[in-house]
Amino acid sequence: MIPMHKVFMPDNIDEVMEPLRKVIESGWIGEGPKVLEFEKQISDYIGNPHVTALNSCTSALQLALRLCGVGIGDEVITTPMTCMATNEPIVLTGATPVWSDVDPDTGNIDPESIRQKIGVRTKVILAVHWGGYPCDMDEINQIAREHGLKVIEDCAHAWGAVYRDKKIGNHSDFCCFSLQAIKHFTTGDGGVLMCKNEQDNQRSRSLKWFGIDREQRRENRFGIAEWDIIEAGYKFHMNDIAATIGLAQFPYLNEIVAKRRGNAAFYQENLQSLQRVKLLTEAEDHISSYWLFTIKVEDRVNFIRYLAQNGIAASVVHARSDSHTIFANYNSSGLTGLDEFSEKMVCIPVGPWVNEEDRRKIVAVIREQCW
Ligand SMILES: Cc1ncc(COP(=O)(O)O)c(C=O)c1O
Structure with missing residues (x-):
C-alpha cells in the first residue's frame, strides 16, 4: 500500500x-x-x-x-x-x-x-x-x-x-x-x-x-x-x-518540501484533463508546501475504495469540525462552500516517500477510473 x-x-x-x-x-x-x-x-x-x-x-x-x-x-x-x-x-x-x-x-x-x-x-x-x-x-x-x-x-x-x-x-x-x-x-x-x-x-x-x-x-x-x-x-x-x-x-526540510512540490506538479500535469477529477485552484503568489494533495471527486466513497483495492491509501484526513458533537450547538447553516468542498475532497499520497513509480501508478489508477 x-x-x-x-x-x-x-x-x-x-x-x-x-x-x-x-x-x-x-x-x-x-x-x-x-x-x-x-x-x-x-x-x-x-x-x-x-x-x-x-x-x-x-x-x-x-x-x-x-x-x-x-x-x-x-x-x-x-x-x-x-x-x-x-x-x-x-x-x-x-x-x-x-x-x-x-x-x-x-x-x-x-x-x-x-x-x-x-x-x-x-x-x-x-x-x-x-x-x-x-x-x-x-x-x-x-x-x-x-x-x-x-x-x-x-x-x-x-x-x-x-x-x-x-x-x-x-x-x-x-x-x-x-x-x-x-x-x-x-x-x-x-x-x-x-x-x-x-x-x-x-x-x-x-x-x-x-x-x-x-x-x-x-x-x-x-x-x-x-x-x-x-x-x-x-x-x-x-x-x-x-x-x-x-x-x-x-x-x-527544503528537500522534503521540494519533493512534495515535485509530486504535486506531476499530479497537476497528469490529472488536469480528467472529467471526473477536479483540481484545486492555485494563485501564482500562493505557493503550497503540499502537506496534502487534495482533489475533488463526485463519488468519493467508491473512489477511496477503488484506490485502496489498487494499493493506494487515500483519505479525507480531517472531518469538518461542525460534524463533531462538541461543536453541535454552534450555527453551521449557510456554509455552502464548505458543503461542496467537504463532500467532494479527497487527499492522495504526495509525501517524499512517493517515488516516480508510485506516482505513475497513482496517476494511471486514477485515469483508468476517472478519465
Ligand atoms: C490543521 C491542524 N492544526 C493543528 C494540528 C495539531 O498539531 P499538533 O498535533 O502538533 O498539536 C494539526 C495536526 O494534525 C492540524 O492538522
Missing part, C-alpha cells in the same frame, strides 16, 4: 541517534541549549525572529488565543475545514467558535464570509492553510485591521509555504506550526509559535513555562537565585530530546 502519511527520518538513522545519545547521556534532557539552537534555525529559516518552541501546535494555538486575550463571551471566527486541534482550544477558553465559510476551490477560509460573521464580540480571526496552501493573508489582515481584531494562522500543514514572496510565519500576529509525527518534519511531537512583535514573544516565552520570567531572577533568603512568576502559565515548552530530533531533521 502506498501510504497517505509517513514519519520522516533521515536514511542514515545515526544522524538522529548519535546526537540523541549525547543529549541523553549529558544528563540534561529538559529544555536547554538544543531547544535554543532549534529555535534559532527555525527563526532563520522562516525569517521571523520571534520563535517559541513548544510541545505541540495545539499548545501554540492555545497560547496564541491567550496572548490575544480570548476568554468567556468572546467570539473567534474560524474555519470548520480543519483538524479538531484548531477549534478545540477556542472552546476551552470559554469563547465561541463562529464558522466562516470556505472557498470550495481551495478549502481555505473565505475572506468575504469572515466579513459577514464579524460582530461586537469578535476578537480573533483564525485561518488554516489547508494542506499547506496559503490563505489570502493580505485580505484577512486587512479585515482584522479594519475591525481591531487579531489574526492567528494555523500553519500545521504549511512548513515552507510562501505567500506573496514571504514564507508563511511572517504575515500575522501569531503563527502556529506543528512538528507532530507525520508533519513535513518532526520532533516526535512538537510545535512552534511565531509572534509578530517582541512583546508577545516575551510573554509567549514566559507563559510556555508556568509564567516564569527567567530574565527576572531574584535572590531568596538562602542567597540562591530564584525566578519570579508574573502570571499563571502552562507547561508547553519543548525539551532537548525533541529539539535534537528536530535539529537532525531540519537540514532535510
Whole structure:
C-alpha cells in the first residue's frame, strides 16, 4: 500500500541517534541549549525572529488565543475545514467558535464570509492553510485591521509555504506550526509559535513555562537565585530530546518540501484533463508546501475504495469540525462552500516517500477510473 502519511527520518538513522545519545547521556534532557539552537534555525529559516518552541501546535494555538486575550463571551471566527486541534482550544477558553465559510476551490477560509460573521464580540480571526496552501493573508489582515481584531494562522500543514514572496510565519500576529509525527518534519511531537512583535514573544516565552520570567531572577533568603512568576502559565515548552530530533531533521526540510512540490506538479500535469477529477485552484503568489494533495471527486466513497483495492491509501484526513458533537450547538447553516468542498475532497499520497513509480501508478489508477 502506498501510504497517505509517513514519519520522516533521515536514511542514515545515526544522524538522529548519535546526537540523541549525547543529549541523553549529558544528563540534561529538559529544555536547554538544543531547544535554543532549534529555535534559532527555525527563526532563520522562516525569517521571523520571534520563535517559541513548544510541545505541540495545539499548545501554540492555545497560547496564541491567550496572548490575544480570548476568554468567556468572546467570539473567534474560524474555519470548520480543519483538524479538531484548531477549534478545540477556542472552546476551552470559554469563547465561541463562529464558522466562516470556505472557498470550495481551495478549502481555505473565505475572506468575504469572515466579513459577514464579524460582530461586537469578535476578537480573533483564525485561518488554516489547508494542506499547506496559503490563505489570502493580505485580505484577512486587512479585515482584522479594519475591525481591531487579531489574526492567528494555523500553519500545521504549511512548513515552507510562501505567500506573496514571504514564507508563511511572517504575515500575522501569531503563527502556529506543528512538528507532530507525520508533519513535513518532526520532533516526535512538537510545535512552534511565531509572534509578530517582541512583546508577545516575551510573554509567549514566559507563559510556555508556568509564567516564569527567567530574565527576572531574584535572590531568596538562602542567597540562591530564584525566578519570579508574573502570571499563571502552562507547561508547553519543548525539551532537548525533541529539539535534537528536530535539529537532525531540519537540514532535510527544503528537500522534503521540494519533493512534495515535485509530486504535486506531476499530479497537476497528469490529472488536469480528467472529467471526473477536479483540481484545486492555485494563485501564482500562493505557493503550497503540499502537506496534502487534495482533489475533488463526485463519488468519493467508491473512489477511496477503488484506490485502496489498487494499493493506494487515500483519505479525507480531517472531518469538518461542525460534524463533531462538541461543536453541535454552534450555527453551521449557510456554509455552502464548505458543503461542496467537504463532500467532494479527497487527499492522495504526495509525501517524499512517493517515488516516480508510485506516482505513475497513482496517476494511471486514477485515469483508468476517472478519465
Ligand atoms: C490543521 C491542524 N492544526 C493543528 C494540528 C495539531 O498539531 P499538533 O498535533 O502538533 O498539536 C494539526 C495536526 O494534525 C492540524 O492538522
